[in-house]
Amino acid sequence: MTINWATITALIGLVGWIIPFVMLFIVPTNRKPSSATAWLLLVFLLPYLGLVLFLVLGSPKLSRRRRAEQHTMDKLLHQVVEEFQQQPELVALLDPPIPPRDAPYVQLNRNLGGMPALAGNSVELLPNYNAVFERIAQDIDNAQKYVHVEYFALSRDEETEGVFAAMERAVSRGVKVRVQMDHLGSRKYPNFEDMRAKLTAAGIEQHLLLPLHFFGANYTRIDLRNHRKIVVIDGQIGYTGSQNLIKRNYFRKDAIYYDELVARVCGPVVGELEAAFITDWYSETRVLLDRNTAPEVTFEPRACGEMLCQVLPSGSGFENENNLKLFTSLIHAARHTLVITNPYFVPDDALMTAITSAAQRGVDVTLFNSEASDQFLVSHAERSYYEDLLRAGVKIYQYKAPILLHSKHITIDDDIAVIGSSNLDIRSFQLNLEVTLICYDAKVVADLRQVEAVNLSKSKPVNLEEWETRSVREKLYENISRLTAALQ
Structure with missing residues (x-):
């Protein structure tokens, strides 16, 4: 049989012309114009590669099943909150008066994430990396009923050993310990399988978040992660x-290591962090941690301070971009x-307009970013926004290398x-599951101002005139990176 290569080549070429026009009817549907434009540009330039990438990475949402589970948990949470709010002794904590200044944002967050603002909380800021692990281990050692741990990146190493040892001690005295870790976020670090085996051997129930499935009904695009x-x-x-x-350097081979901020909270709002954990547990195990399956997990709100706080979950399981x-x-x-502090700043048009408008109407706007870079495309994409921000009057400070803020x-x-886990980029707005703590309280702001002052002392300002003199090559990298950021 003779293969007619001319005919095959002609068919490949014809299909290559057809694909872009068909995608014109598919790509823009329910997609932001910037994202749709980037995808269509890729498809028109490289039809076959663009089509494959779109099929693999084109949907920014979790599966219908997982979104339905999120909806189920949202309804259940709404019912639980209403039941508790009917108890007169809890009204002051669970249905407190909301100051007019905060009311629009409290209502917005409740409509988006289903969680109300709760009173009677205390918040302590912990900016010292390894001191956070020590504090968590101390609190686990005082646990009486249960411990729930959930992280994007989980590693048992010389710096985190104290937390793992505390969890094992908790199990030995009858405390129930559950651990969740993002599959892709954790599996790349040393001794991943050994860590999981030791958790199980110690009697700690552990599960992977968004485990990788490349085929079948459980397939989810690989970069949808629980962050x-x-x-x-x-x-x-x-x-x-x-x-x-x-560990603080994430096992990197270069000189980069990280500074962080963690909030230790006490009071009724802890129940909202627990609700986020229980939702993720339900999505992975189909087991709802309620009084039947986990009698030790009970919501017993107690005043621990005077702060008004609220938790907002977000991610690809929701219909809205809650955090954005x-x-x-x-x-x-x-x-x-x-004052905005974030390591990965790649805003969409709405967020960029909000920030520049604030500066132009006289608000003192400061952005803390990092001189060190651990992601080539992201770091160049974020720096492509510097010039417009500086021209609008935003003050930009880069945290000095080799530490990445x-x-x-x-x-x-x-x-x-x-305070939370969310970056200011399209990935955190549309793809990653995130959690954000909102504190409507002057003391928390005052405490954060002290953290910002320390960060300022470790940073250098970005000057517009100097920034404009960067090389043509850097500008090219920035433009290309900015374009790829829209491929969501």
């Missing part, structure tokens, strides 16, 4: 923030001071603080 960092102890003490449970809507709304609300927090004026 949350949560620890809950007896439902009374919680931890959340930017820091993973891993929160951040944009709060930035628009800034009156005189806005990995903290993720925002302060708005003197009364609202945001």
Whole structure:
């Protein structure tokens, strides 16, 4: 049989012409114009490669099953909150009066994530990397009922050993310990399987978050990850923030290591961190941790302070970009001071407009970023925004290398603080599961101002005139990286 290569070549060429026009009817559907444009540009330039990449990476949402499970948990959470709010002795904590200044954001977050603002909390900021592990281990050693641990990157190493040892001691005295870790976020570090085996041998129930499935009904695009960092102890003490449970340099071969910020919380809002953990557990195991399956896990709200706090979960299991809507709304609300600290700043148009508009209306806007780079494309993409930010009046400071400032927090004026796991990029807005703590409290802001002052002392300002003199090659890298950031 003779192969007619001319005919095959002609067919390949014809299909290569057809693919882009067919994709015009598919790609823009329910997609941001910038993202759709980037995808279509790739498909028109490289039809076959673009089609394959779109089929693999084109959907920014989790599977219908997982989104349905999120919806189920949202309804259950709503029912539980309403039941507790009917108890007169808990009204002051679970249905407190909301100051008019905070009311729009409390309502927005409740509509997006299903969780109300709760009173009676205390928040302690922990900026010292290894001191965080020591504090968590101490609290685990005092646990009486249960310990829940969830991290994007989990590693048993010389710096985290104290936390793992504390979990094992907890199990030995009858405390139930559960651990969740993102599969892709954790598996690349040394002794991953050995760590999991030791957890199981110690009697610690552990599960992978978003385990990799390349085929079948459980397939999810590989870069949809669970990026949350949560620890809950007896439902009374919680931890959340930017820091993973891993050694400070992440086993890197270069000189980079990381500075972080973690919030230790006490009070009713810990129950909302617990709700995020339980939701993730349910999605992975189909087991709901309730009074039947986990009688030790009970919501017993107790006042631990006077702070009004709220938790906002976000990610590809939700229909909305919860964290993006929160951040944009709060930035628009800034009156005189806005400080943004984030390692990966690749904003969409709405967030960029909010930030530059704030600066142009007279708000003192500061952005802390890092001189060190651990992701080539992300670092160049974020720096492509510097010039527009500087021209608008935003002050930019780069944390001096080799330390990378990995903290993720925002302060708005003197009364609202945001601390969490979310970066300010399309990945955290659309793809990753994140968790954010919002504190409507002047003391938390004052404490964060002290952290910001320390960060400022370790940073160098970015000057517009000097920035404009960077090389043509750097500008090219920035432009290309900025374009690829939209391929979501």
